[in-house]
Amino acid sequence: xxxxxxxxxxSTPVLPEVFEAMRPYxxxxxxxxxxxxxxxxxxxxxxxxxxxSVAALLGCRxxxxxxxxxxxxxxxxxxxxxxxxxxxVISSTIEHHAVLNSCKHLQEKxxxxxxxxxxxxxxxxxxxxxxxxxxxTKLVTIMFANNETGVxxxxxxxxxxxxxxxxxxxxxxxxxxxxxPIQVKEIxxxxxxxxxxxxxxxxxxxxxxxxxxxxxxxxxxxxxxxRSRRAGTENVxxxxxxxxxxxxxxxxxxxxxxxxxxxxxxxLERSILEKVESAGVNGDGAPRVPNxxxxxxxxIEGEALIIALDLKGLAVSTGAACSSGAIEPSHVLxxxxxxxxxxxxSIRFSLGKQNTAEDxxxxxxxxxxxxxxxxxxxxxxxxxxxxx
Numbered sequence: 001x002x003x004x005x006x007x008x009x010x011s012t013p014v015l016p017e018v019f020e021a022m023r024p025y026x027x028x029x030x031x032x033x034x035x036x037x038x039x040x041x042x043x044x045x046x047x048x049x050x051x052x053s054v055a056a057l058l059g060c061r062x063x064x065x066x067x068x069x070x071x072x073x074x075x076x077x078x079x080x081x082x083x084x085x086x087x088x089v090i091s092s093t094i095e096h097h098a099v100l101n102s103c104k105h106l107q108e109k110x111x112x113x114x115x116x117x118x119x120x121x122x123x124x125x126x127x128x129x130x131x132x133x134x135x136x137t138k139l140v141t142i143m144f145a146n147n148e149t150g151v152x153x154x155x156x157x158x159x160x161x162x163x164x165x166x167x168x169x170x171x172x173x174x175x176x177x178x179x180x181p182i183q184v185k186e187i188x189x190x191x192x193x194x195x196x197x198x199x200x201x202x203x204x205x206x207x208x209x210x211x212x213x214x215x216x217x218x219x220x221x222x223x224x225x226x227r228s229r230r231a232g233t234e235n236v237x238x239x240x241x242x243x244x245x246x247x248x249x250x251x252x253x254x255x256x257x258x259x260x261x262x263x264x265x266x267x268l269e270r271s272i273l274e275k276v277e278s279a280g281v282n283g284d285g286a287p288r289v290p291n292x293x294x295x296x297x298x299x300i301e302g303e304a305l306i307i308a309l310d311l312k313g314l315a316v317s318t319g320a321a322c323s324s325g326a327i328e329p330s331h332v333l334x335x336x337x338x339x340x341x342x343x344x345x346s347i348r349f350s351l352g353k354q355n356t357a358e359d360x361x362x363x364x365x366x367x368x369x370x371x372x373x374x375x376x377x378x379x380x381x382x383x384x385x386x387x388x
Contacts, residue, residue: 003313004359008198008352009147009175009292010317014241015200015353021244022202025237033234034223043236050243057246058192058209059183066208066226067239071174071195072098073219074208077230078170078191079103079141081216087138089113092124093335096147099172100331103141116142121286122151122336129161139168144176144192148319148332148348149283150292152180159188168214174198174206178249179258179289190214196238200353201245205238252353261351262290268349268360269293275368282333282346291351294319294333296342299381300374305347308370314363317348 005013014022025046031039033047048062055062068074075098083089083106091103093115103113114132116124124142140162145152155171162169170191173182178199184192191214196205210216210229222231252258273279278298297305302318309316319330329343338346349363375381 001313002362003315004355004362005315006349006351006355006359006363007315007317008355009150009348009350011197011203012200012352013354014202015245015248017248018201018241018244022237022241025240029236033236034225043234047234047236047239050239050246053243053246054194054207057177057182057249058194059185060209061212063227064210064212066210066229067234067242068206068208068230069204069235070206071096071172071193071198072206074193074195074206075099075141075170075172076102077208077216077219078193078210079106079139080219081229082139082168082170082191082214083111084138085109085111086136087111088134088136090116090129090132090137090140090142092116092118092142092153094118094122094146094332095141095143096172096174099141099143118335120337122146122149122283122332123286124153124158126154126157126161129158133161133165133167137165137167139170141170141172144171144173144182145179145289146283146332147175148330149286149294149336150175150288150350151283152176152287152289155187155189162190163188175292176289178245178252179291181253184209184211196242196245199242199245199249201241202238205235205242207242248353257353258290261353261355264355264357264360265291265293265349265351268351268363269295271364272367275364276371279371282336282338292348293350294346294348296338296346297371298342298345299378300345300371302345302347304374305345305367305370308374309366312366312370314366316363317350318344318346319348 029042031043033044051062051065054065079102107113116128142158144155159169168190171189172193174195177194190211192209194207197203220231225231282294329340333343
């Protein structure tokens with residue numbers, strides 16, 4: 001059976017160039033990067049080269065890059081490393097659970113957190129942020145791009161507001177990195193999180209940009225690794241892989257790869273909507289990352305469609321992989337105003353560097369047919385009402 005993977009917001013394949021860059025550090029170059037002998041210094045040099053590559057992707061100094069075990073750890077370090085009792089935090093209702101549940105944990109500890117709403121497109125109103133600020137506001141943590149809809153938040157404006165009132169600004173850029181250019185100085189953020197397995201590096205590696213002068217309380221205690229911000233022997237193969245993936249991402253901005261992906265996404269989206277009635281794009285009208293579309297198909301259950309498509313060889317999702325199997329509809333989609341049944345009828349298609357025009361053709365042919373089949377089985381599907 002032919003299989004096409006369009007769930008790249010959940011995880012991406014490690015690119016061959018990335019795997020080849022990592023390969024030596026599983027065998028011959030195995031030293032501990034903290035050792036002072038040849039073997040250690042060899043791996044230390046590889047770690048620092050990777051740090052420079054990640055810094056180039058983000059537009060920061062290499063010393064401002066902290067390697068972590070993934071995006072979730074980077075988000076947690078940014079939040080728990082800054083916030084203490086008596087502080088106030090501002091976030092949003094559409095954050096990834098790595099941020100959302102961290103903020104809820106702060107609330108359980110007695111720390112005030114304000115969750116900003118979004119409009120029907122999934123965008124935060126910067127004026128809502130201004131109104132939510134308090135004298136004791138310590139941190140604003142707002143995602144760069146949403147993992148379910150791909151909608152890009154006005155992070156430059158948010159950063160400007162935070163800078164004006166001297167409040168720390170953290171943005172979860174896990175779904176933005178390698179898809180849109182990032183310059184931390186333009187965003188004026190103090191902290192920014194990325195994850196390796198979202199940009200064709202391996203799972204289990206991530207990074208946190210920490211602006212020079214920002215003091216974080218570490219979450220892990222041990223050695224003085226990562227300038228005493230993240231203890232633990234470095235995951236050298238993973239770090240090297242993240243560095244190589246960052247290099248390839250920068251190259252992708254220069255060679256038109258991003259535009260090619262956007263064109264494929266737009267054709268996928270347009271073609272499906274032309275073939276399927278009572279369907280629409282969640283986040284339509286808002287700026288989005290080039291690889292993501294989230295489409296609702298009324299009168300069906302999204303989980304049933306995912307299973308039907310998977311049985312035919314197409315992998316997509318209803319949203320965040322870490323929420324797969326949840327009974328409740330997506331908190332992101334209900335936050336933008338979707339009623340529960342429409343939120344549960346929504347499917348995310350997310351493209352990757354490895355996807356081709358033929359992959360998109362496969363999805364365009366398969367998805368409408370499976371929607372039609374499921375609607376025929378649906379007791380709530382009324383053809384006459386749909387035609388009207």
